[in-house]
Amino acid sequence: MTTTILAIFALVYLGMILGGLPFLQLDRTGVALLGAIALISLDAVSLQDAVAAVHLPTVILLFSFMVVSAQMRLGGFYSWATRGMANLPVSPPWLLGLLILMSGALSAVFSNDIVCLAVAPILAEACIRRQLNPVPFLLGLACAANIGSAATLIGNPQNILIGQTLQLSFAGYLQQAMLPVLLGLAACWAIICWQSRGNWQSSAPLPATPQLRSSDEQALDRWQSLKGLAVAAALLGLFLFSPLPHEQLALTGAGLLLMSRKLHSARMLGLVDWEVLVLFAGLFVVNHALQGTGLPATAVAWLAAQGVQLSEPWTLFGATFVLSNIISNVPAVMLLLPVASHELAGSMLALVSTMAGNLLIVGSIANILVVDAAARHGIQIDWRRHARVGIPVTLATLLICAAIFALRL
Template identity: 55%
Template sequence: MVLPSDLTTLSTLAVFGVVYLGMFFGGLPRTGLDRSGVAVLGAIAMIAVQGWSVAEAAAAIDLPTIVLLFAFMLLSAQMRLGGFYGAVTLAVGRRAWPPAALMAALLALVAALSAVFSNDVVCLAVTPVVVRIAWRRGWDPVPWLVAVACAANIGSAATLIGNPQNMLIGSVLKLPFAAYSAQALPPVLLALVALWLWMVGVLRRTPPRAAPPVAALDDAPPFDRWQSAKGLLVAAALLAAFLFTRWPHEVVALVAAGVLLLSRRLHSAQFMGLVDWPLLLLFMGLFVVNAGLQRTGLAAQAVAWLQGHGIALGEPALLAGVGLALSNLVSNVPAVMLLLPHVEGVSAGVTLALASTYAGNLLLVGSIANLIVADLAARDGVRLDWRRHAAIGVPATLLSLLTWAAWAWLAGS
């Protein structure tokens, strides 16, 4: 049964409002629903309100984005099961370098890995190693952990495959991989340099900390040279295909994931167990919820009203500001989904990607990568609360934005 149009509009707005309140709170209070659960329940409610068939609801989901996400989750699973992330981080940590040099190497490593693989998975793999490196040298692990999270977020903005929101932006806007990176890489590199300079000052002001007995990395996969090499070869082939061919990214990535699944040593269940299914459900649910809002025409009317009053959402500074604010209100993926229908072109895509990704460094709850680092640190007895994160993350975010603005000014002059 289809509801009358006025009632349908009100019901649609109610569902949309509840879902995005859930995004803001990280779930619905007094229920067992997290963000993914809220998105799925919201999609079910939107299907009922709109009177859609299952096929009509499925048409609202951007399948290439989901396929691309899934494929890169399998690629990241390959690298994690091969013990690659932990091995390279430990190799850097064993160098007898002073803190500033070690911080530079660690930031460069984490950022580079995050640009090619998932920033969340990189943080998941390297955090326990970084804690142990800091303990062994008598350092407070917290600045090092916040630096890892910030570098992972910043580095992931360099490519269209570094994080989920970038994959979404690239897929929906049909952005060329090389053209995006050519615009995004310079401000990302400047942001990393600014982060390093800030962290050098933080380390100088941080007193030594007595280390507890250092546990071994018992739960970390052992380094497997063959599996790691296999993953790196597939990743290199993927990047080459993205840069030098016009083959559909999602198809190429899916074929690459299929190659990785053909393994005699690693069971497919191990791969599938490392896929972030809740994140995929979050994407699909939000696609359906946002499609319901778009169908009312209210979002388009609001944007048209703003443009009539001289406020163009496509203007870089405004888009960056709105993207930064929304990402800290409802998280970066939902924020990007809300803004994407109103932007177009490579420059706007880069602006939205950098703003939503840099926003993740502002607050502890700003990105999943931050929460992963805090959760894993707590298991090793390291307390990373929002205050200690903000003391480093807020200035790091402001420096990232300042270096980005300086680069945009120089590039435009």
């Protein structure tokens, strides 16, 4: 049975690397789900053990903040904030700076993927109207959303997983992450400004001003937006100062928002990213099965005998960066969590896995969402154009993180 489990694990993580499996219409979520189904069907994992393997607090917290983000999107807050920022009479470098601050701050609370999904179409349309080259701004949005999401334990799925699994202090992590995130946002702004100097207006003809889809822009509903902001602010306050379990608090907040006289629950739940939740569940089951074979512990012991201590901070730093760009950050974090024993391991995993997502387009769902939104507006951002920004931003932010961790160690 160990051979069967190892084969299924290898196929699932091959799917994480390739984004699917050859000859099958499966994405990463489909591969993870199929792997969990295969393990249960072959009795490699019992149904009871599979259910127990899913870390419910992580899934509940992730789901709850998806509901909060859905409230903000349906209330038109993201569209209103983006359009207001884009219409300010400031120079392009200052506009980029405001965009980076806004997207970084929003991503720290409402998830980088949701922010990019909501902001990118409005931003592309606003840049075209102002006859600005939209590419630096769209790349700034993607990079800043990834960097900003590292500021808290609710900014992205991998941070939620790390915080819940390692029982990290919300306030303690915020203190550790704030400086590298702020410096990272500043570095992102400086790099894009330096690359775009003299080229803020596009040399090529811009596409015609597009008609936004109804799903791209929502009219501002002040009451619904205020409800979402109030719940988010209350949750942040409770996370900082209350000992109550975060998942219970967040679920309560989501329940309050679902009790609406105007926004139907079907619309709210329709904006929940169920695929991410299924991806988590599938990977939990697959990783649990592998852990049960004892092979990961044997591999870690073998590496230690060769002088490679994965629990050592700098080895963990490098392994997180490499794995995050091979199999994506959530699967990488799941693999490395069992060796995260150092007192700084949790913050290192969260910061490095998130910053690494800027390297290439496929390194983060947020990058893909921005590139897809640009393509719908006739703006082409290929992997080379993204890499021109993504690689130096990633190296700069990781260098900042490394310097700060070196001082703390």
